[in-house]
Amino acid sequence: MNYLLFLDILGVIAFSISGVLASMNKRMDVFGILIIAFVTSVGGGTLRDILIGFPVAWMRNLVYVHVIIATVIFAIVFRKKLVYFRRSLFLFDTIGIGLYTVLGIEKGLAAGFPAIICIAIGTMTACFGGVIRDILCNDIPVIFRHKEIYATACILGGLVYFLLLYTSLEDFWVFTISGLVVMIMRTLAVIFKLRLPSVYKQEDISPKL
Amino acid sequence: MNYLLFLDILGVIAFSISGVLASMNKRMDVFGILIIAFVTSVGGGTLRDILIGFPVAWMRNLVYVHVIIATVIFAIVFRKKLVYFRRSLFLFDTIGIGLYTVLGIEKGLAAGFPAIICIAIGTMTACFGGVIRDILCNDIPVIFRHKEIYATACILGGLVYFLLLYTSLEDFWVFTISGLVVMIMRTLAVIFKLRLPSVYKQEDISPKL
Amino acid sequence: MNYLLFLDILGVIAFSISGVLASMNKRMDVFGILIIAFVTSVGGGTLRDILIGFPVAWMRNLVYVHVIIATVIFAIVFRKKLVYFRRSLFLFDTIGIGLYTVLGIEKGLAAGFPAIICIAIGTMTACFGGVIRDILCNDIPVIFRHKEIYATACILGGLVYFLLLYTSLEDFWVFTISGLVVMIMRTLAVIFKLRLPSVYKQEDISPKL
Numbered sequence: 001m002n003y004l005l006f007l008d009i010l011g012v013i014a015f016s017i018s019g020v021l022a023s024m025n026k027r028m029d030v031f032g033i034l035i036i037a038f039v040t041s042v043g044g045g046t047l048r049d050i051l052i053g054f055p056v057a058w059m060r061n062l063v064y065v066h067v068i069i070a071t072v073i074f075a076i077v078f079r080k081k082l083v084y085f086r087r088s089l090f091l092f093d094t095i096g097i098g099l100y101t102v103l104g105i106e107k108g109l110a111a112g113f114p115a116i117i118c119i120a121i122g123t124m125t126a127c128f129g130g131v132i133r134d135i136l137c138n139d140i141p142v143i144f145r146h147k148e149i150y151a152t153a154c155i156l157g158g159l160v161y162f163l164l165l166y167t168s169l170e171d172f173w174v175f176t177i178s179g180l181v182v183m184i185m186r187t188l189a190v191i192f193k194l195r196l197p198s199v200y201k202q203e204d205i206s207p208k209l
Numbered sequence: 210m211n212y213l214l215f216l217d218i219l220g221v222i223a224f225s226i227s228g229v230l231a232s233m234n235k236r237m238d239v240f241g242i243l244i245i246a247f248v249t250s251v252g253g254g255t256l257r258d259i260l261i262g263f264p265v266a267w268m269r270n271l272v273y274v275h276v277i278i279a280t281v282i283f284a285i286v287f288r289k290k291l292v293y294f295r296r297s298l299f300l301f302d303t304i305g306i307g308l309y310t311v312l313g314i315e316k317g318l319a320a321g322f323p324a325i326i327c328i329a330i331g332t333m334t335a336c337f338g339g340v341i342r343d344i345l346c347n348d349i350p351v352i353f354r355h356k357e358i359y360a361t362a363c364i365l366g367g368l369v370y371f372l373l374l375y376t377s378l379e380d381f382w383v384f385t386i387s388g389l390v391v392m393i394m395r396t397l398a399v400i401f402k403l404r405l406p407s408v409y410k411q412e413d414i415s416p417k418l
Numbered sequence: 419m420n421y422l423l424f425l426d427i428l429g430v431i432a433f434s435i436s437g438v439l440a441s442m443n444k445r446m447d448v449f450g451i452l453i454i455a456f457v458t459s460v461g462g463g464t465l466r467d468i469l470i471g472f473p474v475a476w477m478r479n480l481v482y483v484h485v486i487i488a489t490v491i492f493a494i495v496f497r498k499k500l501v502y503f504r505r506s507l508f509l510f511d512t513i514g515i516g517l518y519t520v521l522g523i524e525k526g527l528a529a530g531f532p533a534i535i536c537i538a539i540g541t542m543t544a545c546f547g548g549v550i551r552d553i554l555c556n557d558i559p560v561i562f563r564h565k566e567i568y569a570t571a572c573i574l575g576g577l578v579y580f581l582l583l584y585t586s587l588e589d590f591w592v593f594t595i596s597g598l599v600v601m602i603m604r605t606l607a608v609i610f611k612l613r614l615p616s617v618y619k620q621e622d623i624s625p626k627l
Binding site: 259260262322323325326329330332333336340344358359360361364365 | 447450452453456457553
């Protein structure tokens with residue numbers, strides 16, 4: 001349980017930083033930055049907890065809010081360092097979806113849901129924060145921009161998770177490997193412009209359906 | 210109860226196909242298509258169940274997920290046939306809102322809510338899936354594109370439902386007629402460009418308020 | 419408790435009128451206007467009640483729906499008067515966020531949440547209705563348009579609320595003053611183009627991150 005809380009905090013930090021970067025791109029003031037960081041980082045978990053029927057985690061445990069506020073202050077103070085990475089927003093968003101995919105699956109399993117529902121929960125949990133962030137920041141939603149591999153990486157990471165459950169691997173490694181699969185797959189896909197085999201042929205669909 | 214489940218499955222199929230068509234228009238990969246189909250078809254019912262306080266239907270009964278996956282595979286395999294209908298997306302979206310309006314009302318009644326709340330639940334249930342689909346696909350939300358008659362058809366179908374409840378008609382016909390009213394009204398309105406009597410006069414409102 | 423209901427009704431009226439004005443700008447028909455007014459005015463409270471775990475207020479008490487319908491009829495009949503205020507949409511939206519910020523905090527406190535969570539609930543409650551309204555009307559979300567001070571006014575109003583709680587002021591004045599702080603701060607900020615001290619320096623961040 002402590003391990004799950006630790007993963008959750010890491011995900012909150014990653015998504016908070018991605019929210020800070022996205023809102024600083026829009027030149028919001030310090031409270032606007034705080035709001036976007038907050039909604040980005042708790043959005044996915046809130047959806048997850050409401051769907052499962054758990055009490056909403058960040059409302060029961062002040063550690064989330066404290067971590068978000070500390071992360072926002074840290075990210076604003078060290079913003080110059082952060083933006084040296086030209087791909088910082090991508091980096092922290094990718095860490096966030098990896099962690100939230102695994103965490104959503106874990107919480108779904110803890111509530112007794114079958115594998116396929118857990119993967120759906122994990123994927124929606126991971127994608128929801130980024131979608132809200134982009135809508136509020138008036139950006140094209142990330143799920144559409146990197147459409148080839150955003151949700152896809154989460155689903156495939158979820159499949160790996162349940163394959164590994166059948167092995168004799170310890171839980172820790174099941175979590176870690178499947179989370180890394182999500183992150184690495186998205187990163188490689190963007191770097192090498194990988195795509196799944198297309199379902200379209202040139203003549204299949206006219207441009208205007 | 211079995212009749213409601215049957216209607217629900219039909220609605221899930223119709224909205225899944227509309228999600229497949231919308232996401233194929235954006236040339237998403239197979240998992241992207243699956244996600245959009247999934248969110249479109251369970252979105253409305255999820256909102257409905259959370260508002261009413263029921264457990265979320267698709268999380269308790271695997272038949273929904275299986276139907277969605279089967280529909281997505283079917284729709285991808287037969288995509289050429291589907292797009293022969295130039296208005297396929299419109300068609301399946303219209304079937305979906307008709308079914309979900311009636312279903313939302315049914316579930317609202319089953320939970321003991323008064324007529325006007327049931328109509329509100331039915332309308333929001335019907336419209337929510339399509340709105341999410343369009344936001345995630347980066348289209349103008351359907352509720353705005355066909356603004357004259359999208360939600361309007363749902364509300365009027367809901368009013369017909371409660372008028373028919375006062376007749377001696379069997380439940381089956383109450384469901385069927387009011388569902389068809391939603392679908393036919395939206396279709397006719399789009400074909401004949403029908404609108405409700407306008408509340409605007411030319412001089413009423415300046416273009417920039 | 420009656421005082422809270424009264425504030426809630428006032429907030430519903432203000433957000434309903436803002437929904438009517440926004441949807442009339444888009445020349446929606448009378449049911450389209452009703453839907454937008456409905457979603458704008460109950461959106462924030464619905465999110466609040468779901469997060470807190472309360473039953474959703476407008477589904478349990480028909481007074482909300484009746485007030486919304488009456489307000490929409492009133493606003494349509496007197497639309498010429500309403501639009502004489504060139505800033506009517508701004509005005510009613512501002513009254514709405516002031517009331518909903520305080521109301522969200524009140525309900526959070528009644529449910530036993532700590533101050534910082536209550537401020538988060540109040541801010542999200544206040545902002546959510548307007549964001550939905552703008553997304554459905556295909557406008558740039560208000561939280562982004564007036565980004566400098568929309569959420570910021572809510573957060574600062576929330577801080578004032580908890581400062582006043584430590585004084586010997588009666589509850590009525592705590593509510594009223596902190597609600598007015600939200601409204602006045604947003605209004606002054608827009609009139610005088612006030613901003614918080616910026617976290618950006620010219621050379622800090624390149625325009626394209």
